[in-house]
Amino acid sequence: MKLRDSLRLAGRSLAGHRLRSALTVVGIVIGISTVVIFASFGTSVQTDVVGEFEDTAASEIIVTSGDVGFGDSSGGPPIPTDLLDGIPAVTDYDVEQLGGIDGVEAVIPSGPIDADAVTVGEETLARGVQVTAIPPAGFAEGDIITGEPFESGARGEIVLTETAVERFEANVTVGDTVTVDYADASPEEFTVVGVTGSVRGGFSSAFSPIFYVPIEPYYAEHGSTAPSASQGVDQRAFPQVTLVAPPDRVTDVQADVERYMTEDSDAIRVENVNDVTVQSTADIVDGIESVLADVIRLVSGIGLLALLVGAFGIANIMLVSVTERTKEIGIMKATGARNREVMGLFLGEAVLLGLAGAVVGIPLGLAVGYGAAVYAEVGFTVPIIWLVVAAGMGIATGVVAGLYPAWRAARVDPIDALRYE
Amino acid sequence: MSVTDGDAAAAGARADGPEDEAVVTVADVHKEYDLGGTVTALDGVSLALAEGSYTAVMGPSGSGKSTLLNLIGALDTPTAGEVIVDGENVADLPERERARLRGTEIGFVFQTFNLMPRLAAVENVALPLVFAEWSRRERRERAETLLSEVGLGDRLDHLPRELSGGQRQRVAIARALAADPEIILADEPTGNVDTDTGAEIMDLLAAARDRGNTILLVTHERRIADHADRIVHVTDGAIEEIEPVEAGE
Numbered sequence: 001m002k003l004r005d006s007l008r009l010a011g012r013s014l015a016g017h018r019l020r021s022a023l024t025v026v027g028i029v030i031g032i033s034t035v036v037i038f039a040s041f042g043t044s045v046q047t048d049v050v051g052e053f054e055d056t057a058a059s060e061i062i063v064t065s066g067d068v069g070f071g072d073s074s075g076g077p078p079i080p081t082d083l084l085d086g087i088p089a090v091t092d093y094d095v096e097q098l099g100g101i102d103g104v105e106a107v108i109p110s111g112p113i114d115a116d117a118v119t120v121g122e123e124t125l126a127r128g129v130q131v132t133a134i135p136p137a138g139f140a141e142g143d144i145i146t147g148e149p150f151e152s153g154a155r156g157e158i159v160l161t162e163t164a165v166e167r168f169e170a171n172v173t174v175g176d177t178v179t180v181d182y183a184d185a186s187p188e189e190f191t192v193v194g195v196t197g198s199v200r201g202g203f204s205s206a207f208s209p210i211f212y213v214p215i216e217p218y219y220a221e222h223g224s225t226a227p228s229a230s231q232g233v234d235q236r237a238f239p240q241v242t243l244v245a246p247p248d249r250v251t252d253v254q255a256d257v258e259r260y261m262t263e264d265s266d267a268i269r270v271e272n273v274n275d276v277t278v279q280s281t282a283d284i285v286d287g288i289e290s291v292l293a294d295v296i297r298l299v300s301g302i303g304l305l306a307l308l309v310g311a312f313g314i315a316n317i318m319l320v321s322v323t324e325r326t327k328e329i330g331i332m333k334a335t336g337a338r339n340r341e342v343m344g345l346f347l348g349e350a351v352l353l354g355l356a357g358a359v360v361g362i363p364l365g366l367a368v369g370y371g372a373a374v375y376a377e378v379g380f381t382v383p384i385i386w387l388v389v390a391a392g393m394g395i396a397t398g399v400v401a402g403l404y405p406a407w408r409a410a411r412v413d414p415i416d417a418l419r420y421e
Numbered sequence: 422m423s424v425t426d427g428d429a430a431a432a433g434a435r436a437d438g439p440e441d442e443a444v445v446t447v448a449d450v451h452k453e454y455d456l457g458g459t460v461t462a463l464d465g466v467s468l469a470l471a472e473g474s475y476t477a478v479m480g481p482s483g484s485g486k487s488t489l490l491n492l493i494g495a496l497d498t499p500t501a502g503e504v505i506v507d508g509e510n511v512a513d514l515p516e517r518e519r520a521r522l523r524g525t526e527i528g529f530v531f532q533t534f535n536l537m538p539r540l541a542a543v544e545n546v547a548l549p550l551v552f553a554e555w556s557r558r559e560r561r562e563r564a565e566t567l568l569s570e571v572g573l574g575d576r577l578d579h580l581p582r583e584l585s586g587g588q589r590q591r592v593a594i595a596r597a598l599a600a601d602p603e604i605i606l607a608d609e610p611t612g613n614v615d616t617d618t619g620a621e622i623m624d625l626l627a628a629a630r631d632r633g634n635t636i637l638l639v640t641h642e643r644r645i646a647d648h649a650d651r652i653v654h655v656t657d658g659a660i661e662e663i664e665p666v667e668a669g670e
């Protein structure tokens with residue numbers, strides 16, 4: 001019997017029980033679409049977030065004083081440093097030493113300014129306001145969306161993130177006045193010189209309302225200090241320093257930075273600083289990817305469970321079908337069907353059911369995944385590999401579920417079958 | 422020719438004249454079914470079907486007629502004895518060859534028609550050709566020709582449930598002839614149709630015989646059995662008598 005003929009006959013049988021076939025397929029559709037939804041959404045988040053990060057920060061090393069990773073700095077997935085606060089402990093001396101490490105192209109210390117509120121016109125933002133001091137080198141090529149970065153020492157100039165702009169009703173733009181209320185209650189007026197999408201070493205800057213002021217002179221006035229063990233005096237101290245290195249040397253530079261920070265730095269000697277965290281962009285990307293991969297795996301596991309349930313559905317309906325069609329099996333055997341041809345017919349039906357599940361489940365999953373991506377405002381990426389996996393799972397489910405019923409069908413005794421009423 | 426049981430009968434079945442060209446030889450066949458106790462369906466049957474012969478089998482219900490037919494049709498194998506079809510001992514054939522035998526050397530016609538309910542008449546007729554791997558076009562052509570010959574040229578695409586009993590049985594006969602088999606095995610083909618329709622069906626079998634088919638027909642009705650060359654009377658799983666039918670009836 002030719003393959004095409006068996007598939008045609010199998011299709012005819014399924015078409016003969018349209019509703020039943022459709023209901024059987026539902027389980028598979030749910031399983032496959034679940035897998036595809038989360039695979040496509042996860043892949044999209046991964047591509048979007050990680051892609052953005054990789055573009056702008058391919059060769060950055062982020063030093064944070066304090067243990068900001070999970071567990072020790074070598075184990076566990078590293079997480080974006082500026083989501084957690086470091087302790088202001090990296091001193092001016094440390095910054096100078098880090099800048100002297102072979103291969104370091106730029107040193108960008110950054111730290112929070114002690115501010116309570118920010119006002120634009122009539123609107124005041126008090127909660128969740130973050131004013132951060134960074135040097136102009138903190139803005140990489142292409143970070144600034146409108147206007148320009150401030151210059152070092154530029155008093156009264158401020159740059160804010162797009163997310164910060166969105167917080168205000170008024171459309172804040174270059175030239176507007178922003179008033180910062182310091183913790184000591186003295187206000188200062190700034191003029192907006194630029195709006196930025198992100199900064200170096202600032203993974204979440206794209207998503208947080210942050211106001212950037214020049215590190216000179218503001219950090220000395222409103223930032224933090226710490227004792228410099230090497231110099232014997234108090235110095236400006238930063239919770240975070242971002243280093244830029246050539247992409248091909250990042251690993252070496254990172255090792256040198258780590259050695260300096262853990263062995264010789266002032267930061268490690270500051271009280272309560274038990275550790276320093278040195279992460280490269282690659283570490284963070286890996287961390288995010290592994291977290292996302294875990295999530296995708298977990299949810300795909302749920303999808304697989306649904307597939308398993310679907311497989312039992314197929315197996316059940318196929319067993320019913322074998323019993324119902326005992327007489328047909330007898331007829332086929334009497335007209336020359338071999339046992340394996342009968343088996344092939346029933347297996348073919350189960351595979352077609354699984355395949356139908358994939359054919360419906362994949363576009364459905366993609367559609368919902370696309371909706372989720374749009375809702376979460378990330379670019380949608382089609383996870384080609386997962387689509388192939390999903391289609392394969394549909395077929396495999398059919399095969400596994402159909403095997404036993406098909407074997408039963410093949411073993412039907414034609415004489416009993418033909419006597420069967 | 423008279424047949425008793427045992428080895429002598431088996432020898433007789435082989436030795437008689439026409440057996441030289443026997444298409445089917447049944448030699449001292451026993452068939453038992455084991456259902457807790459043992460049911461003996463056939464108890465030492467020997468019979469030969471010469472090429473082109475027309476044999477009717479008669480006997481009371483439960484006497485083993487269908488069992489005999491199923492053994493000859495390679496749907497089953499005997500508990501003891503031999504069934505030789507086309508020179509081959511059916512029991513020795515691998516499953517694959519037995520299936521081929523059923524598909525291309527033998528055509529079955531059943532009392533209950535046994536058509537595939539979801540396939541159209543033309544597809545039912547073509548079914549043996551599907552398993553014989555004919556191309557779709559050739560199958561269709563052959564099936565249309567046969568259906569026209571049995572007078573159903575205008576019912577090609579009807580489903581079995583859209584046909585009368587007599588029409589269904591004609592489809593079944595067309596199907597039995599599809600792969601151009603040597604042997605036609607008909608188990609009470611007129612059992613479920615009225616007298617006139619039964620006559621039509623017997624005409625179709627006669628036509629098949631005229632084209633050279635070897636026919637074995639199981640029936641209850643003497644009138645039907647009279648279409649054959651000879652009538653084999655079976656009782657309790659054994660052949661009681663083989664009675665020649667006078668030509669011209």
Ligand SMILES: Nc1ncnc2c1ncn2[C@@H]1O[C@H](COP(=O)(O)OP(=O)(O)OP(=O)(O)O)[C@@H](O)[C@H]1O
Pocket residue numbers: 415416454455456460461462480481482483484485486487488489
């Ligand atoms: N598959 C089977 N399993 C068990 N017993 C069977 C089976 N097939 C037939 N028999 C038994 O074998 C005996 C012969 O049955 P068979 O069907 O050959 O009779 P028959 O002569 O065709 O009868 P009828 O005229 O009623 O069709 C009966 O006693 C029957 O019960």
Ligand SMILES: [Mg+2]
Pocket residue numbers: 486487488608
């Ligand atoms: Mg019978």
